[in-house]
Amino acid sequence: xxxxxxxxxxxxxxxxxxxxxxxxxxxxxxxxxxxxxxxxxxxxxxxxxxxxxxxxxxxxxxxxxxxxxxxxxxxxxxxxxxxxxxxxxxxxxxxxxxxxxxxxxxxxxxxxxxxxxxxxxxxxxxxxxxxxxxxxxxxxxxxxxxxxxxxxxxxxxxxxxxxxxxxxxxxxxxxxxxxxxxxxxxxxxxxxxxxxxxxxxxxxxxxxxxxxxxxxxxxxxxxxxxxxxxxxxxxxxxxxxxxxxxxxxxxxxxxxxxxxxxxxxxxxxxxxxxxxxxxxxxxxxxxxxxxxxxxxxxxxxxx
Amino acid sequence: xxxxxxxxxxxxxxxxxxxxxxxxxxxxxxxxxxxxxxxxxxxxxxxxxxxxxxxxxxxxxxxxxxxxxxxxxxxxxxxxxxxxxxxxxxxxxxxxxxxxxxxxxxxxxxxxxxxxxxxxxxxxxxxxxxxxxxxxxxxxxxxxxxxxxxxxxxxxxxxxxxxxxxxxxxxxxxxxxxxxxxxxxxxxxxxxxxxxxxxxxxxxxxxxxxxxxxxxxxxxxxxxxxxxxxxxxxxxxxxxxxxxxxxxxxxxxxxxxxxxxxxxxxxxxxxxxxxxxxxxxxxxxxxxxxxxxxxxxxxxxxxxxxxxxxxxxxxxxxxxxxxxxxxxxxxxxxxxxxxxxxxxxxxxxxxxxxxxxxxxxxxxxxxxxxxxxxxxxxxxxxxxxxxxxxxxxxxxxxxxxxxxxxxxxxxxxxxxxxxxxxxxxxxxxxxxxxxxxxxxxxxxxx
Numbered sequence: 109x110x111x112x113x114x115x116x117x118x119x120x121x122x123x124x125x126x127x128x129x130x131x132x133x134x135x136x137x138x139x140x141x142x143x144x145x146x147x148x149x150x151x152x153x154x155x156x157x158x159x160x161x162x163x164x165x166x167x168x169x170x171x172x173x174x175x176x177x178x179x180x181x182x183x184x185x186x187x188x189x190x191x192x193x194x195x196x197x198x199x200x201x202x203x204x205x206x207x208x209x210x211x212x213x214x215x216x217x218x219x220x221x222x223x224x225x226x227x228x229x230x231x232x233x234x235x236x237x238x239x240x241x242x243x244x245x246x247x248x249x250x251x252x253x254x255x256x257x258x259x260x261x262x263x264x265x266x267x268x269x270x271x272x273x274x275x276x277x278x279x280x281x282x283x284x285x286x287x288x289x290x291x292x293x294x295x296x297x298x299x300x301x302x303x304x305x306x307x308x309x310x311x312x313x314x315x316x317x318x319x320x321x322x323x324x325x326x327x328x329x330x331x332x333x334x335x336x337x338x339x340x341x342x343x344x345x346x347x348x349x350x351x352x353x354x355x356x357x358x359x360x361x362x363x364x365x366x367x368x369x370x371x372x373x374x375x376x377x378x379x380x381x382x383x384x385x386x387x388x389x390x391x392x393x394x395x396x397x398x399x400x401x402x403x404x405x406x407x408x409x410x411x
Numbered sequence: 412x413x414x415x416x417x418x419x420x421x422x423x424x425x426x427x428x429x430x431x432x433x434x435x436x437x438x439x440x441x442x443x444x445x446x447x448x449x450x451x452x453x454x455x456x457x458x459x460x461x462x463x464x465x466x467x468x469x470x471x472x473x474x475x476x477x478x479x480x481x482x483x484x485x486x487x488x489x490x491x492x493x494x495x496x497x498x499x500x501x502x503x504x505x506x507x508x509x510x511x512x513x514x515x516x517x518x519x520x521x522x523x524x525x526x527x528x529x530x531x532x533x534x535x536x537x538x539x540x541x542x543x544x545x546x547x548x549x550x551x552x553x554x555x556x557x558x559x560x561x562x563x564x565x566x567x568x569x570x571x572x573x574x575x576x577x578x579x580x581x582x583x584x585x586x587x588x589x590x591x592x593x594x595x596x597x598x599x600x601x602x603x604x605x606x607x608x609x610x611x612x613x614x615x616x617x618x619x620x621x622x623x624x625x626x627x628x629x630x631x632x633x634x635x636x637x638x639x640x641x642x643x644x645x646x647x648x649x650x651x652x653x654x655x656x657x658x659x660x661x662x663x664x665x666x667x668x669x670x671x672x673x674x675x676x677x678x679x680x681x682x683x684x685x686x687x688x689x690x691x692x693x694x695x696x697x698x699x700x701x702x703x704x705x706x707x708x709x710x711x712x713x714x715x716x717x718x719x720x721x722x723x724x725x726x727x728x729x730x731x732x733x734x735x736x737x738x739x740x741x742x743x744x745x746x747x748x749x750x751x752x753x754x755x756x757x758x759x760x761x762x763x764x765x766x767x768x769x770x771x772x773x774x775x776x777x778x779x780x781x782x783x784x785x786x787x788x789x790x791x792x793x794x795x796x797x798x799x800x801x802x803x804x805x806x807x808x809x810x811x812x813x814x815x816x817x818x819x820x821x822x823x824x825x826x827x828x829x830x831x832x833x834x835x836x837x838x839x840x841x842x843x844x845x846x847x848x849x850x851x852x853x854x855x856x857x
Contacts, residue, residue: 396740
């Protein structure tokens with residue numbers, strides 16, 4: 109457990125995650141209040157990374173559920189092992205007929221069989237999917253539900269029980285309550301709006317592109333061989349580039365890639381005449397590159 | 412005290428049109444034991460993370476926060492000052508709460524907006540005048556104010572005595588009234604923090620688009636984004652569809668043949684989600700191009716809600732501009748329409764020529780699922796209407812809607828062909844403000 113917000117920042121930093129005070133506040137509160145966090149923000153600002161680093165910093169098991177269209181209860185919560193059930197009935201056919209031999213009518217046989225049907229709906233035939241796994245785990249865990257916006261809206265309904273009461277109800281068995289409430293982190297890229305019911309149960313965290321200062325720290329940490337002056341110039345340029353009307357703005361991961369590639373090429377500063385040839389590392393659209401080229405003087409030389 | 416301040420703050424957010432439910436308020440109070448009010452960033456984030464669940468509301472939240480907790484007089488972001496603005500020791504705390512109660516009773520049944528638009532001087536006058544008649548009845552608002560005045564003056568004398576000799580009796584009335592005025596002034600200021608944001612938004616969204624000044628258009632950029640996001644959210648929630656159907660018995664039995672009749676694989680009847688395909692035809696001549704701008708911004712922000720969007724623009728030549736939006740940010744794409752392509756042939760809009768060109772070159776964009784949106788004033792400069800082509804468009808599409816920025820009584824007047832085209836559209840609609848445009852889009856999905 110983190111002691112306070114300051115320690116949250118420090119411990120996350122040890123895991124190579126530079127967190128702003130805002131992020132740390134929400135993480136700290138979520139742990140204290142035992143509430144899930146819904147993380148939103150543009151792609152590539154480290155939403156998934158946050159979940160990973162929190163679990164590493166607290167030394168907790170990370171259970172990850174990647175969402176996609178068509179993800180359902182069976183893949184996320186639990187599933188009856190249908191094939192195994194069938195297989196067992198096939199194998200046990202002889203045994204079954206021995207037991208049922210004495211019964212004369214169909215009704216009596218059915219009655220007898222139904223007495224032992226619990227066998228087939230026990231935990232032996234239950235496959236625990238990520239959510240059930242994190243709920244039933246004896247130790248506290250971090251449950252990372254990634255890109256929840258990609259799932260269908262019905263899927264959210266399954267989640268509600270988990271998020272508010274930390275329990276899963278299986279009709280055939282009963283309710284399984286969490287022994288240790290997991291820290292649940294949901295991430296979303298905003299392809300779809302989450303329902304109010306889900307939002308109400310969560311703390312909301314919006315991670316935007318970092319400030320120049322923070323981004324400099326991140327680059328320095330991840331690319332330690334780069335010299336601070338170059339980093340400063342790169343970060344400054346990236347922030348300027350984000351200010352233009354782009355189809356896709358460069359994210360942190362693109363800043364890192366760019367820094368690394370400039371090192372490999374041996375460029376000491378951004379004044380290099382061939383600098384525009386590296387723009388495709390941070391910009392993914394031809395027209396965006398064109399626009400930045402046109403304004404390259406302001407971005408690269410006017411520093 | 413802090414609770415009171417927080418409730419006031421929540422009221423302000425609600426005035427500014429931010430949705431906050433009881434659940435969020437509970438969450439906030441639950442979080443208070445773990446947070447601190449001495450650090451601005453942490454305190455702000457605590458409020459934001461618990462109260463604000465829609466990221467498009469964040470800029471509004473931050474503005475309200477600054478206005479409310481960091482008075483503009485306090486320029487420095489000093490933590491202790493923030494603390495004092497929250498925890499200020501008031502001698503008149505009890506009286507202040509009583510006054511709050513009186514104001515609430517006073518406002519009961521009156522139009523709040525009308526009163527809060529006045530300045531404090533006028534507010535005070537209305538307040539005192541209207542309360543006067545009931546002043547002698549026990550339990551009335553006037554009586555309460557009288558009681559409040561007595562206890563306030565007592566309190567005042569008590570606090571003053573230690574420092575200097577008690578004032579003359581006559582002065583008390585004046586001092587009490589100026590305290591009252593200060594309180595009302597604060598009340599108005601608080602009320603305006605939130606409601607002014609909302610008022611400005613409503614003003615911009617409802618203003619006739621052709622009357623918007625260039626500054627206002629710039630200001631609207633953010634607003635349009637926020638608004639479009641909200642529409643998107645609303646529509647995508649409404650579009651909830653059952654995608655997983657029930658068990659498909661026929662198909663399951665067929666599959667089971669592989670396993671000698673044992674149904675190892677279950678098959679379900681899954682449903683497809685149908686999203687509308689749309690084709691947008693925009694007149695971009697001078698008379699309507701502001702409308703076009705907002706229309707294009709809107710349709711392209713909402714792009715993922717449609718299966719396909721194809722966009723064409725014309726003055727007297729019909730040109731497909733879909734690609735501009737694929738390659739560029741919508742704002743930049745719209746700006747480059749005019750520089751990159753040639754729309755004019757001869758002089759002014761020519762609907763007939765453009766429609767003919769559309770049928771000739773782009774009729775592959777139409778099918779029975781397509782909804783065609785036309786934006787234009789149908790002022791054809793007395794040229795051929797191209798009715799044949801228009802009918803073909805109608806025949807080959809599902810719906811055809813026409814948005815007309817002209818006033819309805821001008822349709823068909825002078826060189827306007829609106830009346831003629833209207834006969835063949837599913838609907839022709841007058842649009843004036845951004846709100847009209849977005850309402851229309853909203854209805855497309857209903």
